[in-house]
Amino acid sequence: MKKLILLACLFVTPLHAALFEDTDARKKLQEMQLKEIELETRIVNLEAVVKSGSLNDMLNQIELMKQDVSKLRGDIETLRHLDATVEQRQKDLYQDLDGRLRKIEEKSTADSPATTNKVTETPPTPEIKAPSDQEVFDQASVLLDGLKNKEAFQAFTDFIKQFPNSALLPDAKYALANAQFNLKNYKATIGTYQKLLDQHPDFSKNPEALLGLANAQIQLALIPEAKKSLKDLIKKYPKSDVIQNAQKRLKVLESIKP
Structure with missing residues (x-):
């Protein structure tokens, strides 16, 4: 009797394993089928977009936007160059003006030293005349x-x-x-x-x-x-x-x- 039971167990175990492996395979197959359907649906949708011309419009708009961006970048570069030029001109004008003012001040100081000293001197206090x-x-x-x-x-x-x-x-x-x-x-x-x-x-x-x-x-x-x-x-x-x-x-x- 024991021998019969052991033999039954030997036959049952491989059968159970085979059933389990078959179930996993089916699940994977179902998943692949769903992905296939999804891809087919996306292909159909893309074909519809292409046929309707919407994709071409989008591509054209994107191209126009690229052109605008390129033009804007060119304008920005132009403004940057102009700003740098203006800033340099301002520096040059300031240095030139500062140099001219220094020359004028030096010449004024050299020509009229007495006048400068006269301005800085404190005027003498008027003497109060005593009565005679x-x-x-x-x-x-x-x-x-x-x-x-x-x-x-x-x-x-x-x-x-x-x-x-x-x-x-x-x-x-x-x-x-x-x-x-x-x-x-x-x-x-x-x-x-x-x-x-x-x-x-x-x-x-x-x-x-x-x-x-x-x-x-x-x-x-x-x-x-x-x-x-x-x-x-x-x-x-x-x-x-x-x-x-x-x-x-x-x-x-x-x-x-x-």
Whole structure:
């Protein structure tokens, strides 16, 4: 029995393999048949396109497009060449213009160096002219005439310090003594008049200075000194305009009993 079973198995196995191989072959055959049908269909379609003339139209359009592309490429090359030419011309013009400008600048610098230096130099600061001794004296005199005695006193004091060699120095000292007298600073008045008489013996207003000196001495009750000043005035300047005033005051002082 076992032998029969073994024999059956031996016959069954090759049969199964043969059946399997036959199935694969059929599948491949069917696939090839389908491809054949597909190719035949594509051939028919191509033949229809050729017969309808569509393919020729497409070919013609493609050819025209190739011509347009070729023409466009030619135009592009022409533009590139033109652009390169224009750019080179611009560079040449710029270099030429730059060279001409440099020559002009060099020539201008060589021809007018003084003008260039003049432009760069800083203009000098205008000097402020100081007032003259006459102007300062006149300003101080206005203060004295306006009875601004304090301001006049300071103005003439400054004048004497500022212009020690001025020809108006005696006039300034005389005016200063008058301002001091108006301020009732009689002691300072006496000192100023005395300096004026000692330092400027030829001053034209010395008669008035002696009379002013005597008046300041009278204010301080310096009677002997006042008498002496008046006597000097009468003796030195007998033709002075103030001689009558000096005589009257001397007469009054002599009438005072010590």
